[in-house]
Amino acid sequence: MTYIAESIDIAVIGGGHAGCEAALAAARMGKKTIMFTMSLDSIGMMPCNPNVGGTSKGHLVREIDALGGEMGKNIDKTFIQSRMLNTAKGPAVHSLRAQADKKRYTDEMKKVLENTPNLMIKQQEIVEILVEEGKVVGVVTNKGAQYICKAIVLASGTYLKSRCLTGECIEYTGPNGLKSSSDLSENLKALGIELRRFKTGTPARVDARTVDFSKMEPQYGDEHIVPFSFENKEADIKRDQYPCYLTYTNERTHQIIRDNLHRSPMYSGVIEGTGPRYCPSIEDKVVRFADKDRHQVFLEPEGEDTTEMYVQGMSSSLPEEVQLEMLRSIAGLENVEVMRTGYAIEYDCLNPLELKHSLEFKHIEGFFSGGQMNGSSGYEEAACQGLIAGINAALKVDGREPLIIDRSEAYIGVLIDDLVTKGTREPYRMLTSRAEYRLLLRQDNADLRLTEKGHEVGLISDERYNRFLEKRKAIDTELERLKNTYVGTSQKVQEIIAAKESTPLRSGIALCELLKRPELSYEDFKEVDDTRPELPEEVIEQVMIELKYEGYISRQLKQVEQFKKLEKKRIPDDINYDDVYSLRLEAKQKLEAVRPVSIGQASRISGVSPADISVLLVYLEQRRNRN
Structure with missing residues (x-):
């Protein structure tokens, strides 16, 4: 039996990096907002790597900050090491990366949320989205409370029907042993939303007291600190930094893995989901790169007040005893003790082709989705989607046009356009190579590109x-x-x-x-x-x-000019692609599935050729002449 608990403007489902940005954006834009999370202790949690930024991801964090988001400010408060990557290359690929104190990161984010006007946080599981006449009207908790709302942001991360696998051991939980959510998956399917299974994983955490750092290469932070947030100066955030350490796997490590592949859920057929191409497990690396005699392994501190260290590069779902054996085969880890065993996690996510560029569902008005639920991977990718979804949910409530950032304006625009235009069959990760205008989309000029937009929507003072x-x-x-x-x-x-x-x-x-x-x-x-x-x-x-x-910037600006022309050639919402007689069958099917809003977007759909675009342009011109 349900009861009406409260009437609000916006409900945000999930308290991870996407949910935090969505809730803060909506509340700061003046909307009465509630963020629902499975656990108040897991707000802004880093269940995997304890860092923010990195190659291309650093761009996303600075763009989030330029728009008025929180991730950059929070990591500036809580980093324990900061490094600028790729400095030997040009400025287009310079990327800031900071090691986080994981617990402080969560605590500081929770503090910001709790002190934000218009925002309430509740530890509740959402089991149902209420939809009437194609429009969201509320959410229902597992305890029967009904919250009436005008817009919803789905940011459930990896919790939907999640299960964690370590060898033969399968636990039906979310990350770090937290409760998973099952009922919401069934409700989403009932609403006509296509779900698929993806997989990601995390390595073991080891006790620093059992590591011999003398056998490893120390990796220090930069002397000159560059803040993530444009609101901070170096003097505001400069502090003592903690080193990371580099070591390597060896032939013995690889042999232990090969001897136990049959016990890995990925290779035994137990895992159904698709894993991330660009963040493979150590089992994957040993199989796919059999010619390599070693792989890098980084030992990264998880915080100032803990001895836990993250073993970067050793993501694994092998049995616990095998993980210990392979770790102890590595220089410096001969006597290591594992504090948390690595695992693979499998979860439900949606097909992002069902979303508009605003991250609103095409067939359910007022329903937005952001983060790993959209098929992406990574904290930064999640946070930027959550921010855009939260902004657009607030704009929707106000009856204003959505904020759409295109590929020529930001990495955020590239990421969202890739997801909603091309879709993804594996967890999507941002890469600098995905941005065709990357010389213009540098991390150093994110404020020059996006602060105006952040001010227009009300997130920049x-x-x-x-x-x-x-x-x-x-x-x-x-x-x-x-x-x-x-x-x-x-x-x-x-x-x-x-x-x-x-x-x-x-x-x-x-x-x-x-x-x-x-x-x-x-x-x-x-x-x-x-x-x-x-x-x-x-x-x-x-x-x-x-x-x-x-010279290079001038050339890219001309390319952007051509890109903008194609983006301005709009495709009518009511177009029937079966009426475009000379269009190939594959092109018709792909165009119908995506329903692009412009010729530019249509040209980026896999399976739609330049010849198909020419046919479509001729058809649209003829249609205009008839009208």
Whole structure:
């Protein structure tokens, strides 16, 4: 028997990284919001790797911050090591990665949620989504409480019909032994939502007191700390850092794994779900890369007040005793003790082709979905989807147009477009190679790309927005000054150039042209640049990137212009692809399944060829002429 408990604006189902961002966004936009979670102790939990960011993922976190999300601020409060990755390459692939104190990360996120106006948190399991005439009207808990609402964000992560597998041992639980959710899966199916089984996994946690670090290579954090949040400066967050350690598997490790493959749920046929291609288990690595005689293993601290260490690179679902044997075959781990055994987790998720770019279901109004439920993997991928779903749920309640971020504007746009246009048959992970305009979508300029949008929806304060405008103006002003500042062939200038083994000047030159040379930097000409203003480091960074990559940036901007033209060619909602007679059958089926909103989106659907797009363009032109 159900009873009406409360009437609210937005219900968020799940308290993981997607649920936290969704709930905070909705509440901060003035909507009465409740976040339902299976456990108040698992809010913002990191059940797998204890870090935020990394290659391409660092871009997502800075974009979340630029839009007004919380993940960047929270990791800035709680990191125990910070490193900028890929610094030997160009700025497009520089990615910030921070090791987190897992418990503090959860505690700080919970504190922020609890102190956010308009937001209530409840430890309740949602078992039913109430839908009337194709529109959500409420949710029901397993205790019979009914909450009337105007919009819902589904952010259930890996909890739906989840089961954890370690060898022959199968436990019907969520991550870290938490309760799984079964009834909601059946309800979603009854609503006509297609579910599929995915799988991911996590390695063992070991006791640092039983590790011989002298046999490993220490990995230290950066001396110069770059914050994730654009609201922080280095001085605000600089602190003592903890080292990680690098060691390697060996032939003995690999033989132990090969001898026990028949006991791995993945190879014995017990696991039904599809695993992540880009984060394979150690069993997968040994089988797929049989020619490799070793694999990297990183020992990463899980926090300041614990001896638990995460064994990065050793994700496994082998039996407990086999995991211990293979770990003890590795240098530095000969006497290691396992505190938590690794496991694989299998769970229900949906087909993201059922979603619009706003992350609203196509056939259920007011119902949004974000995070691993959409077939993605990773905290950062989940958080950015939760943020967009929460923003759009709030905009929906207000009767406003949704926030759609396209592929040319952010990695977030690439991720969502990939999911809702191409779908995924395995847990989706963000990669820099997926972003065709990655020189424009750098992590360093995420604020320049997205702060305006965050302010428009109400998540960026006027104070922060004004600071952003000042920064943008400072960049433009300095670029213009450098174009109009000339240096001659004085002895001092030639000495500066010679010191950097650069070609000597034959005549005077604009400073902006001189700074385009890769070997010369802004600081080199400080003594001879009399009109140079005092500028923040972040402004100088943007000025230098704009100058040194001007040609490449200009080329990508032209590509974006062409991309935008195709995105503006809208496809009518009522189109019947069977009426497009010259369209191939496969193209008709794929177009009907996705129902793209533009020619640009249609062109990115797998199985739709350039010839099909030409046919579609001709049809749309003929249709317009008839009307």
